[in-house]
Amino acid sequence: MDDDFVALTWERLPKIPKRSPDAHKGRFGHVFVLGGAPGMGGALALAAAAAYRIGAGLVTAVGHPSAVPYLTSALPEATWWDWPPSFSALPDNAVLAVGPGLGQGLAAHDMLSEVGSLPIPQVWDADALNILARFGAPLLSAKAVRLFTPHPGEAARLLAMPLPDVQLDRIGVIHALQSRYGGHWVLKGQHSLMLGETARCYCPWGNPGMATGGSGDVLTGVLAGLLAQGLSADDALILGVAIHALAGDRAARRLGEESLLASNILEELPFVIQELNAIHV
Ligand SMILES: NC(=O)C1=CN([C@@H]2O[C@H](COP(=O)(O)OP(=O)(O)OC[C@H]3O[C@@H](n4cnc5c(N)ncnc54)[C@H](O)[C@@H]3O)[C@@H](O)[C@H]2O)[C@@H](O)CC1
Numbered sequence: 557m558d559d560d561f562v563a564l565t566w567e568r569l570p571k572i573p574k575r576s577p578d579a580h581k582g583r584f585g586h587v588f589v590l591g592g593a594p595g596m597g598g599a600l601a602l603a604a605a606a607a608y609r610i611g612a613g614l615v616t617a618v619g620h621p622s623a624v625p626y627l628t629s630a631l632p633e634a635t636w637w638d639w640p641p642s643f644s645a646l647p648d649n650a651v652l653a654v655g656p657g658l659g660q661g662l663a664a665h666d667m668l669s670e671v672g673s674l675p676i677p678q679v680w681d682a683d684a685l686n687i688l689a690r691f692g693a694p695l696l697s698a699k700a701v702r703l704f705t706p707h708p709g710e711a712a713r714l715l716a717m718p719l720p721d722v723q724l725d726r727i728g729v730i731h732a733l734q735s736r737y738g739g740h741w742v743l744k745g746q747h748s749l750m751l752g753e754t755a756r757c758y759c760p761w762g763n764p765g766m767a768t769g770g771s772g773d774v775l776t777g778v779l780a781g782l783l784a785q786g787l788s789a790d791d792a793l794i795l796g797v798a799i800h801a802l803a804g805d806r807a808a809r810r811l812g813e814e815s816l817l818a819s820n821i822l823e824e825l826p827f828v829i830q831e832l833n834a835i836h837v
């Protein structure tokens with residue numbers, strides 16, 4: 557690993573802000589997850605549940621009506637908006653997470669060009685990245701805090717380069733992504749790399765059991781939930797990637813890498829948060 561990119565340690569991790577005794581849900585932000593095209597309601601539900609688990613005050617899932625059954629059975633705590641959302645109705649404390657199971661049709665493109673025109677904190681993942689790869693940086697028309705979360709396949713599409721070349725020069729790739737699209741980046745996979753405003757680090761945790769459908773959707777919800785609680789983009793990036801990987805490691809110890817499901821990462825989030833809070837007292 558390049559000297560410039562340091563390994564995260566427990567001690568170096570940012571803190572989740574402590575809740576004051578008179579807290580109410582309005583203080584912890586309102587995450588809107590946009591995704592859930594037909595057949596992919598599960599991705600939307602995973603991301604929405606992760607945003608709640610990490611501490612967001614309110615979560616709204618914005619999806620195709622066919623995704624409703626996933627959400628109502630998996631997460632009755634979330635509220636629901638149909639596609640296309642009324643962006644003018646977003647509250648002041650909104651954070652957007654776009655991409656989990658979004659699909660790449662015209663409706664998805666139109667929603668993303670609206671999202672890109674809003675000065676609201678946002679996390680871009682999965683199909684949102686695939687659409688960005690097709691339409692380029694002009695899709696990001698407004699200045700906004702943006703976290704981007706490509707896996708190597710998505711990074712290859714975003715830079716129009718062969719996939720094997722991404723893995724040969726992951727540091728060069730993450731710099732190239734930031735130069736082309738701005739914002740804060742995690743290049744996922746073994747030893748996920750992070751590049752933010754000042755953040756330059758890699759995650760020593762995580763395991764191949766996390767190479768399973770939906771684990772990236774959980775990360776997206778975690779990052780949005782941390783932004784919603786007021787963490788800076790760099791802190792949300794570092795803490796979110798770390799908590800997600802540590803939760804994956806706990807799930808692998810409990811269940812084995814082969815049997816690990818994305819929903820098991822979700823289940824372990826509370827225990828990682830408690831462990832971190834205990835060392836940060
Ligand atoms: N339960 C659900 O509803 C799920 C929905 N999902 C959604 O499905 C949509 C498309 O995801 P797909 O998984 O089909 O498409 P991807 O673009 O993630 O993967 C397509 C192909 O890209 C390559 N690839 C992926 N990750 C790679 C890596 N780390 N290194 C090298 N090559 C890699 C592989 O060849 C893979 O088959 C997304 O919107 C996603 O959010 C997935 O997250 C899976 C679960």
Ligand SMILES: Nc1ncnc2c1ncn2[C@@H]1O[C@H](COP(=O)(O)OP(=O)(O)O)[C@@H](O)[C@H]1O
Binds near residue numbers: 746
């Ligand atoms: N071999 C691995 N070692 C560590 N982490 C991994 C490994 N494989 C996958 N992960 C993590 O699991 C998540 C997978 O995300 P992604 O590929 O977007 O999955 P999906 O599209 O199915 O949601 C990422 O956070 C990635 O860093």
